Amino acid sequence: MGEQDLCHDDHTWLKVAETVLSRPHEEIVEQLGDDLSFASMRAFHACRASDAGVYFREGILRNNPDRLAAQLTALLDEEPDLAHHRAQVEKLLADQKLFDRDKGRVYLTADDKGLVESAGHYLLYGGEWFMCMLGFAGHEALRKRGVPTMLQLDLPLSAVLTHERTQLSQVLLQEWVRIKVNRPDWVPDLDFTFCLRQDVPPEWLVGHYHPPVVVDAHHGYIKRKTLDPFCPHCRAGAGAEG
Numbered sequence: 001m002g003e004q005d006l007c008h009d010d011h012t013w014l015k016v017a018e019t020v021l022s023r024p025h026e027e028i029v030e031q032l033g034d035d036l037s038f039a040s041m042r043a044f045h046a047c048r049a050s051d052a053g054v055y056f057r058e059g060i061l062r063n064n065p066d067r068l069a070a071q072l073t074a075l076l077d078e079e080p081d082l083a084h085h086r087a088q089v090e091k092l093l094a095d096q097k098l099f100d101r102d103k104g105r106v107y108l109t110a111d112d113k114g115l116v117e118s119a120g121h122y123l124l125y126g127g128e129w130f131m132c133m134l135g136f137a138g139h140e141a142l143r144k145r146g147v148p149t150m151l152q153l154d155l156p157l158s159a160v161l162t163h164e165r166t167q168l169s170q171v172l173l174q175e176w177v178r179i180k181v182n183r184p185d186w187v188p189d190l191d192f193t194f195c196l197r198q199d200v201p202p203e204w205l206v207g208h209y210h211p212p213v214v215v216d217a218h219h220g221y222i223k224r225k226t227l228d229p230f231c232p233h234c235r236a237g238a239g240a241e242g
């Protein structure tokens, strides 16, 4: 067939696949999606933690706005510089839609690279809920706490939604065809997110690390160096679980 001038994420690859498939690609994608429910996949969750050991004991808990609001109140109490901002925070906390924006969800990604190099705000500021409530005024205070932490887990794909498994199946089929046809010597960044509606149990976690440098897209893409890339869990000698 020769090398095809197609971008890695061009859906035309699925049409190329059909030249060797015995059935339409939609059927293969659906079948593969079903079969993937027996597989597990390395996935990542980015956060800012004082001690990664908490996750290895309790798992990754779903977004619980009441718990986050309590943490936010404690932070405001500890940060006199944010006192002037308290009224604004109270106003935002009263916005139910904003308050519940990610309620009951845990987000995981299939690739950690983007979380370090382009979407670093989870590592630098601990998550979008806090950023929404505090705005730019709270950035410095959030960066003072904890360490950028990447949690690594083996995600059983039976736990993800069927349509996410089907989407993943399509991405895999597309990449398989690209590799077969073009024989590339590189792999694209995989921009793929899973949204779970359950807590991640500690048994799924296999390791964690603290990226030494994280790109801050909210401040001109500057590279922020992690001053102390260790947490108590690392120091206890448990940093290499995975």
Ligand SMILES: [Zn+2]
Pocket (backbone or CB within 6 Å): 052, 208, 209, 210, 230, 231, 232, 233, 234, 235, 239
């Ligand atoms: Zn650590």
